[in-house]
Amino acid sequence: xxxxxxxxxxxxxxxxxxxxxxxxxxxxxxxxxxxxxxxxxxxxxxxxxxxxxxxxxxxxxxxxxxxxxxxxxxxxxxxxxxxxxxxxxxxxxxxxxxxxxxxxxxxxxxxxxxxxxxxxxxxxxxxxxxxxxxxxxxxxxxxxxxxxxxxxxxxxxxxxxxxxxxxxxxxxxxxxxxxxxxxxxxxxxxxxxxxxxxxxxxxxxxxxxxxxxxxxxxxxxxxxxxxxxxxxxxxxxxxxxxxxxxxxxxxxxxxxxxxxxxxxxxxxxxxxxxxxxxxxxxxxxxxxxxxxxxxxxxxxxxxxxxxxxxxxxxxxxxxxxxxxxxxxxxxxxxxxxxxxxxxxxxxxx
Numbered sequence: 001x002x003x004x005x006x007x008x009x010x011x012x013x014x015x016x017x018x019x020x021x022x023x024x025x026x027x028x029x030x031x032x033x034x035x036x037x038x039x040x041x042x043x044x045x046x047x048x049x050x051x052x053x054x055x056x057x058x059x060x061x062x063x064x065x066x067x068x069x070x071x072x073x074x075x076x077x078x079x080x081x082x083x084x085x086x087x088x089x090x091x092x093x094x095x096x097x098x099x100x101x102x103x104x105x106x107x108x109x110x111x112x113x114x115x116x117x118x119x120x121x122x123x124x125x126x127x128x129x130x131x132x133x134x135x136x137x138x139x140x141x142x143x144x145x146x147x148x149x150x151x152x153x154x155x156x157x158x159x160x161x162x163x164x165x166x167x168x169x170x171x172x173x174x175x176x177x178x179x180x181x182x183x184x185x186x187x188x189x190x191x192x193x194x195x196x197x198x199x200x201x202x203x204x205x206x207x208x209x210x211x212x213x214x215x216x217x218x219x220x221x222x223x224x225x226x227x228x229x230x231x232x233x234x235x236x237x238x239x240x241x242x243x244x245x246x247x248x249x250x251x252x253x254x255x256x257x258x259x260x261x262x263x264x265x266x267x268x269x270x271x272x273x274x275x276x277x278x279x280x281x282x283x284x285x286x287x288x289x290x291x292x293x294x295x296x297x298x299x300x301x302x303x304x305x306x307x308x309x310x311x312x313x314x315x316x317x318x319x320x321x322x323x324x325x326x327x328x329x330x331x332x333x334x335x336x337x338x339x340x341x342x343x344x345x346x347x348x349x
Contacts, residue, residue: 058212059193077117138155138175140177143199145186147301149301177206217236217237235297316331
């Protein structure tokens with residue numbers, strides 16, 4: 001708070017800050033500066049689509065409630081100690097005996113805070129209990145890879161559906177997320193959905209969530225994983241259950257591919273060796289599944305909007321947009337060929 005107030009003071013014209021701090025109301029003016037400094041953090045991180053203060057999942061709502069209660073408890077504790085110090089410092093000499101002071105410290109500095117902290121702990125414990133998962137609940141596997149997200153839906157009694165760089169959830173339904181990583185440590189974090197969970201090579205971590213509000217939100221990798229770490233995001237789309245089932249049924253279908261120059265160019269550059277297009281060619285597991293690529297809202301793991309120009313540019317030189325990406329550049333690819341591939345990919349819906 002003091003640090004922020006200093007910057008407010010430093011930003012004023014020369015001499016104005018000193019003038020404000022002079023005179024008979026120094027304490028009041030200092031309080032104004034401190035208040036302004038305390039309010040500045042409120043201007044940061046105000047994007048509700050990636051904010052812990054705008055939960056759209058039950059787990060995130062619990063985290064927010066616990067945080068509010070803990071903050072209130074901390075304020076009460078700090079305020080009580082401040083009042084105790086004020087009372088001790090202003091008490092007339094001889095009024096506060098050594099024995100009375102020891103009792104005051106014991107109750108207000110020891111027993112009181114202990115009771116308050118115990119109450120806060122008991123309030124938070126129920127939220128730490130893991131949610132039960134039934135056989136009928138939806139299971140989704142999410143793998144964090146440098147620098148994108150592989151998502152596999154495994155509905156009860158249905159076939160597995162694989163997509164990339166977006167996570168769709170039915171509102172009001174329990175979903176178990178199995179989080180893995182084949183390369184380095186990543187961290188799955190959707191602030192409005194649930195807490196953060198690491199994705200560790202050789203280990204599967206499970207996160208059980210339930211979306212409560214329909215909408216499009218943002219998730220990120222919250223663990224540094226290489227040069228493209230800051231460009232590793234994804235969309236979380238919470239849908240009404242009927243709309244989700246309809247979307248999932250469409251995703252099970254193979255791509256509607258029409259013979260075109262773009263399809264031939266896609267094959268001639270060996271793209272199908274890394275990317276699967278169900279219903280066309282071999283099954284590849286290295287890069288993202290592109291079966292319904294054209295229906296996704298973003299490109300390159302949430303970095304670019306899904307436009308023809310962005311697709312063509314990313315295909316020719318992905319490293320320009322995302323440093324450290326494993327997809328190679330194609331300097332020999334002409335602009336016309338990149339346009340053909342972009343048109344082909346946009347048609348995969």
